[in-house]
Amino acid sequence: MTDYKQISKAVISRLPRYYRYLGELMEEGIERISSNELSARMKVTASQIRQDLNNFGGFGQQGYGYNVKYLYAEIARILGIDRQHNLIIIGAGNLGQAIANYTNFEKRGFIIKGMFDINPRLIGLVVRGAKIRGIDDLEQFIVENEVQIAALTIPKSKAPEIADRLVKAGIKAIWNFAHTDLSVPDDVVVENVHLSESLMRLSYRVCSMQDERERREKGQLS
Amino acid sequence: MTDYKQISKAVISRLPRYYRYLGELMEEGIERISSNELSARMKVTASQIRQDLNNFGGFGQQGYGYNVKYLYAEIARILGIDRQHNLIIIGAGNLGQAIANYTNFEKRGFIIKGMFDINPRLIGLVVRGAKIRGIDDLEQFIVENEVQIAALTIPKSKAPEIADRLVKAGIKAIWNFAHTDLSVPDDVVVENVHLSESLMRLSYRVCSMQDERERREKGQLS
Numbered sequence: 421m422t423d424y425k426q427i428s429k430a431v432i433s434r435l436p437r438y439y440r441y442l443g444e445l446m447e448e449g450i451e452r453i454s455s456n457e458l459s460a461r462m463k464v465t466a467s468q469i470r471q472d473l474n475n476f477g478g479f480g481q482q483g484y485g486y487n488v489k490y491l492y493a494e495i496a497r498i499l500g501i502d503r504q505h506n507l508i509i510i511g512a513g514n515l516g517q518a519i520a521n522y523t524n525f526e527k528r529g530f531i532i533k534g535m536f537d538i539n540p541r542l543i544g545l546v547v548r549g550a551k552i553r554g555i556d557d558l559e560q561f562i563v564e565n566e567v568q569i570a571a572l573t574i575p576k577s578k579a580p581e582i583a584d585r586l587v588k589a590g591i592k593a594i595w596n597f598a599h600t601d602l603s604v605p606d607d608v609v610v611e612n613v614h615l616s617e618s619l620m621r622l623s624y625r626v627c628s629m630q631d632e633r634e635r636r637e638k639g640q641l642s
Numbered sequence: 643m644t645d646y647k648q649i650s651k652a653v654i655s656r657l658p659r660y661y662r663y664l665g666e667l668m669e670e671g672i673e674r675i676s677s678n679e680l681s682a683r684m685k686v687t688a689s690q691i692r693q694d695l696n697n698f699g700g701f702g703q704q705g706y707g708y709n710v711k712y713l714y715a716e717i718a719r720i721l722g723i724d725r726q727h728n729l730i731i732i733g734a735g736n737l738g739q740a741i742a743n744y745t746n747f748e749k750r751g752f753i754i755k756g757m758f759d760i761n762p763r764l765i766g767l768v769v770r771g772a773k774i775r776g777i778d779d780l781e782q783f784i785v786e787n788e789v790q791i792a793a794l795t796i797p798k799s800k801a802p803e804i805a806d807r808l809v810k811a812g813i814k815a816i817w818n819f820a821h822t823d824l825s826v827p828d829d830v831v832v833e834n835v836h837l838s839e840s841l842m843r844l845s846y847r848v849c850s851m852q853d854e855r856e857r858r859e860k861g862q863l864s
Contacts (some may be wrong), residue, residue: 432846436839440821463823499842500849514740521736524821524838528690530845568848593848595841599662599746601685607851611844614835616746617658619817620721622833623752624654626815627722629829 427475427498434472435495442492454485501528506566507595510582511573512537512545512552515597519571520547533552533565559589571595572602576629649720657692657717659684664714669742676707715829723750728788729817733795734759734767734774737819741793742769755787777804784811793817794824 441462444452449562455473459466473486475493496502507525509516512535518541519525535552537543545552561567563569571588572579572594579598586594593609596602663684667675677695681688698716717756718724729747731738734757741747742754757774759765767774775783783789792808794801794816801820808816815831818824824832 433843436836436842436844439842440839462788498846499844501842505845505848514736514743516741520734520839522837525841528838528842528845530841534687569844592851593844595844607855609844609847609851611840611847613840614658615741615744615835616750617662618833618835619747619752620661620723621655621752622720622791622815622817622831623727623750624657624720625831625833626727629814629831633829 428541431472431475432498434622435499438472439492439495439499439501442488442495443477445488451488451489452485458486496528504529504531506531506533507569507571508533508562508565509535509550509571509573510537510555510558510586511571511597512539512542512547513573516571516573517547519573520550523548530569533567534561535587536561558585560636562586562589562591567591569593569595571597576600653694653697654720659715660694661714661721663721664710664717667710673710674707675701675710678800679707718837723752726751726753727790728753728755729791729793730755730784730787730789731757731772731793731795732759732777732780732808733793733819734764734769734822735795736763738793738795739769741795742772745770752791755789756783780807781811784808784813789813791815791817793819795819798822 441458455466455469458464458469462469468611473491476491482585493502507530509519512520516535516537520535521634525532532548532550535547535550536555536558537552537554540554541555562570568591570591570593572582572586574582576598577603579596583594583596583602583604587604587608591608593611594602594604596610596612597615599614599616601612604610647734657748662705663680677688677691680686680691682757684691695713698713698720715724729752731741731754734742737758742757747754754770754772756771757769758777758780759774760777762776764774765776790813792813792815794804794808796804799822801818801822801824805818805824805826809826809830813830815833816824816826818834819837821836821838825833826832
């Protein structure tokens with residue numbers, strides 16, 4: 421069995437993408453795949469693939485390729501998506517509802533137990549089976565439903581206070597969409613999704629591409 | 643003036659975060675900040691900060707610190723958020739509407755010109771000034787409104803076909819929320835936001851933390 425400690429951070433960050441491609445191969449009924457074939461699909465070098473998947477020990481037999489189903493299950497185990505994680509969503513606006521509506525999360529073991537909001541017009545509504553509750557019930561709900569993960573889709577100004585309450589109530593991980601860095605104890609995981617930072621990276625790449633094009637037209641680049 | 647070519651990819655990826663902190667300093671009325679003070683706020687080493695910001699030439703004078711406003715403007719210029727980018731959103735579901743409702747994007751020059759959907763119940767609605775249109779009008783709208791960026795918040799199955807249409811209509815960048823890799827020409831930028839991959843990374847970190855805790859309890863870790 422592969423050990424958590426053995427795999428580098430860089431490899432881990434690439435595993436979800438392997439997982440997605442392996443899932444697609446399974447849907448197509450493909451049982452084995454060589455590193456060269458996977459390389460062509462994923463647009464990653466075959467040697468990178470061999471290096472990454474070597475972490476899972478003896479899967480890639482020369483001439484036989486990788487056992488798709490086995491590798492898929494092993495990556496799921498390492499990523500912890502072979503078991504159930506109870507999740508709540510704080511903030512039932514458009515983004516919170518978008519998350520609640522992703523059926524794929526459920527398939528990967530993320531069960532949305534409930535949603536919370538301060539807007540009285542939203543409280544009581546049900547989004548795909550998850551009832552929207554008032555924020556007063558937060559702590560009790562977390563304990564009673566063994567909630568491990570909280571998605572935070574609320575404005576930045578409210579995020580630190582809510583994060584404190586979540587941590588005190590025993591939450592182990594915050595999926596943070598608020599545009600701020602949260603300060604939590606070392607044993608609580610924060611995974612940030614900062615959409616405006618993503619949009620700025622895109623903007624940089626567009627401008628840099630345009631700059632290159634203009635310089636090429638002026639004959640400054642070969 | 644700083645040049646696009648001079649700055650490494652790693653530094654660029656950190657610039658949006660600097661930009662956010664510098665913006666907060668400006669809101670607080672702080673005009674100058676030392677690398678040590680910025681280090682304490684951002685929880686990054688002061689030497690990392692000095693290295694990163696050195697790319698912008700002579701801003702950090704020994705004993706004087708950085709000029710917040712100047713650095714903020716210079717980073718904005720490098721990221722290309724000192725100018726206007728016209729944007730459309732394809733897919734007017736919860737996620738598309740969440741993006742349309744982010745007022746912060748507009749402040750950074752991303753102007754949402756319109757939204758598109760195939761759902762007749764959504765077509766004609768207006769989200770914060772952006773009208774939802776049928777997908778037939780896509781190409782004409784892009785040309786007439788000089789649209790540069792398209793956010794793709796549609797299911798994976800439709801994404802490749804729509805991406806092709808966007809590229810042919812002259813779109814320069816796709817902000818891709820569909821859970822698939824898009825195949826586009828080299829001069830078109832794709833910035834992926836794969837939420838389920840983010841959730842898997844979070845899941846990995848929770849499980850790995852739990853594993854560590856259990857091993858520590860068993861006395862296997864010092």
